[in-house]
Amino acid sequence: MNKLSREEVLHVAHLARIKVTDEEIEKYQIDLKKLLDDVDKINDIEVESEELLVTPVEQDSVLRSDQETSSVSFEEIKKNVPAVTGNFVEVPVMIGE
Amino acid sequence: MNNLKLSIKEIHSRLVNKEITPLDLVEECYEKIEENSILNSFITVNKVEATEYAKELSKQEVEKDNLLWGIPIAIKDNISTKGIRTTCASRMLENYIPIYDATVIEKIKEQKMIIIGKTNMDEFAMGSTSRTSYFGSPKNPVDPTKITGGSSGGSAACVAGGLVPLALGTDTGGSIRQPASYTGIVGMKPTYGRVSRYGLIAFGSSLDQIGPMTRNVYENALLLNTLVGRDKKDLTSADKEIEDFTRLIGQEVKGMKIAIPKYFVSDIVSPIIIEKLNRVVEILEANGNTVEYIDMKYLDQAVTLYQIIAMGEASSNLARFDGVKFGYRSENSSSVEEMYENTRGEGFGKEVKRRIMVGSYLLSGDNAKTYYDKALMIRNAMKQEFDKVFKEYDFILGPTTTTVAYPLDENLDDPTKSFMDDVLVIPVNMAGLPGMSIPMGKDQDNMPIGLHIIGNRFEEAKMYQLAYDLEKKLK
Numbered sequence: 001m002n003k004l005s006r007e008e009v010l011h012v013a014h015l016a017r018i019k020v021t022d023e024e025i026e027k028y029q030i031d032l033k034k035l036l037d038d039v040d041k042i043n044d045i046e047v048e049s050e051e052l053l054v055t056p057v058e059q060d061s062v063l064r065s066d067q068e069t070s071s072v073s074f075e076e077i078k079k080n081v082p083a084v085t086g087n088f089v090e091v092p093v094m095i096g097e
Numbered sequence: 098m099n100n101l102k103l104s105i106k107e108i109h110s111r112l113v114n115k116e117i118t119p120l121d122l123v124e125e126c127y128e129k130i131e132e133n134s135i136l137n138s139f140i141t142v143n144k145v146e147a148t149e150y151a152k153e154l155s156k157q158e159v160e161k162d163n164l165l166w167g168i169p170i171a172i173k174d175n176i177s178t179k180g181i182r183t184t185c186a187s188r189m190l191e192n193y194i195p196i197y198d199a200t201v202i203e204k205i206k207e208q209k210m211i212i213i214g215k216t217n218m219d220e221f222a223m224g225s226t227s228r229t230s231y232f233g234s235p236k237n238p239v240d241p242t243k244i245t246g247g248s249s250g251g252s253a254a255c256v257a258g259g260l261v262p263l264a265l266g267t268d269t270g271g272s273i274r275q276p277a278s279y280t281g282i283v284g285m286k287p288t289y290g291r292v293s294r295y296g297l298i299a300f301g302s303s304l305d306q307i308g309p310m311t312r313n314v315y316e317n318a319l320l321l322n323t324l325v326g327r328d329k330k331d332l333t334s335a336d337k338e339i340e341d342f343t344r345l346i347g348q349e350v351k352g353m354k355i356a357i358p359k360y361f362v363s364d365i366v367s368p369i370i371i372e373k374l375n376r377v378v379e380i381l382e383a384n385g386n387t388v389e390y391i392d393m394k395y396l397d398q399a400v401t402l403y404q405i406i407a408m409g410e411a412s413s414n415l416a417r418f419d420g421v422k423f424g425y426r427s428e429n430s431s432s433v434e435e436m437y438e439n440t441r442g443e444g445f446g447k448e449v450k451r452r453i454m455v456g457s458y459l460l461s462g463d464n465a466k467t468y469y470d471k472a473l474m475i476r477n478a479m480k481q482e483f484d485k486v487f488k489e490y491d492f493i494l495g496p497t498t499t500t501v502a503y504p505l506d507e508n509l510d511d512p513t514k515s516f517m518d519d520v521l522v523i524p525v526n527m528a529g530l531p532g533m534s535i536p537m538g539k540d541q542d543n544m545p546i547g548l549h550i551i552g553n554r555f556e557e558a559k560m561y562q563l564a565y566d567l568e569k570k571l572k
Contacts, residue, residue: 015457016412017419017434018450019442028454031512035408035455038513041401042471052470053477055303056529057290057554059333076196082426089422094433 003029101125105316109164118155119167123147126169126213129260137235138254140174141182142214165208171255171264174215177296185298186220186230189418189425189444199296200328201307208323213261217251220446222300224248225518229448243502246276252310253280263320264310269301270403271522273308274534278497278547281536283317284310288554289529290335293328301410304526314568318342318561345562353386353491358393361495370496373538373546380570395479399523400516405472412456480528487553497534497547531557535564
């Protein structure tokens with residue numbers, strides 16, 4: 001059966017920052033190939049104009065005055081943070097010792 | 098107690114006449130939810146707060162001019178509700194409690210409506226059956242062995258099952274209209290920009306819209322009245338004058354020109370569904386309207402376009418779920434990079450992961466030109482194709498779905514099937530048009546069949562006029 005290689009799946013998983021298990025890799029080799037074959041059909045579609053449609057209903061951009069507006073406090077935000085130390089969000093070490 | 102079976106107008110008059118209070122309505126909702134727990138239509142019920150609020154309202158004077166005063170409503174679980182858990186049906190947000198309300202929620206609260214709970218859905222709205230929910234599938238009230246459709250499956254199920262009279266859904270590629278069709282209710286995806294998306298947890302930002310899911314056409318228009326308007330917090334929201342979407346309801350539909358694209362009645366659609374559509378055509382023609390079958394380019398390529406645009410935008414939007422500031426975080430990671438990968442690997446379900454991976458690939462390096470830019474070119478061409486039709490016709494009609502709702506255990510292992518379920522409704526999101534589904538009959542097993550009405554941009558009121566007229570005549 002037509003499928004992606006292990007390396008290709010790992011490359012795509014890395015782009016998406018998603019860890020995949022060995023068992024999952026086998027499944028993705030088939031599933032992702034199926035989806036990618038599907039989207040490849042785009043190359044067979046002919047189109048006259050090269051104009052891109054970014055948003056279906058155009059709106060004028062609106063600027064606001066450069067003034068401070070209300071925002072939420074860290075006390076509020078903190079409630080949803082997985083790990084907090086004082087007024088800081090805690091994450092694993094980013095720079096080696 | 099049987100107040101929930103009544104129309105909103107009748108409930109309102111009982112409230113005004115002090116025959117019932119909002120508390121009666123809320124208690125009845127929770128009784129019904131409990132009795133019908135098999136439907137699994139809610140992820141979170143808001144019982145304590147809703148009951149308290151209903152008590153408070155019960156002491157107040159009823160707002161006589163506000164039909165929605167004290168009326169219970171259910172909210173899809175990807176719309177942020179301050180203080181009420183909002184999960185997107187994902188493990189990633191299992192314990193997430195928003196600290197602000199979406200703009201639509203603020204508007205609903207201004208009307209003094211009562212939020213009953215948050216409804217089940219496909220994880221991050223990705224799916225056509227609601228089976229990708231981390232909290233188990235909701236079930237179709239018409240036949241609980243069948244899917245509700247999706248992604249707004251819980252909202253559809255709770256309205257169709259009579260648990261709550263009104264609900265909000267969201268529609269990125271058919272997620273309001275398709276489950277409305279499968280469960281036999283009315284669902285409207287408004288024009289892109291009609292309703293603010295502020296506080297809607299984004300999936301495909303250029304496609305997403307919030308819209309009403311209701312038991313009938315009139316109540317749908319009534320609920321849309323409260324949702325619309327320019328919002329400074331969403332620059333894609335449209336600056337349109339406030340209008341009453343019920344204003345044309347009751348006026349006869351006559352002399353209208355209606356187009357049915359031949360693709361919408363091709364052999365991808367079940368014969369019984371075509372049969373029901375033919376009856377609609379007969380009714381329209383008998384009342385002095387013209388119906389013509391037309392050729393439209395690109396409709397058969399909508400799924401491919403959708404896959405590229407929706408998966409691409411999803412991969413970008415869902416990059417925010419990294420375990421740092423909110424949501425699930427995987428323990429025991431030795432670096433930040435590892436924390437991202439573990440968190441996303443463990444926190445997302447398989448459909449979501451598949452779509453993010455494909456989306457990331459499609460947007461990486463030169464692929465963005467080959468796939469995404471090409472898709473946007475075709476999207477532009479498709480929009481122009483619709484614009485051409487609307488120069489000549491008032492509406493485009495077709496079936497909402499190609500089949501009726503199928504058994505819960507069918508088509509579980511095909512990663513492309515969920516896209517095909519929405520083949521007839523996706524083009525509407527591509528062109529930013531309003532689209533709605535209303536019931537047009539049932540098949541031999543009593544499963545509902547939906548009629549899909551597509552209008553020109555910002556012509557929702559005219560669509561409600563047609564929908565109401567047909568609703569009456571199809572009875």
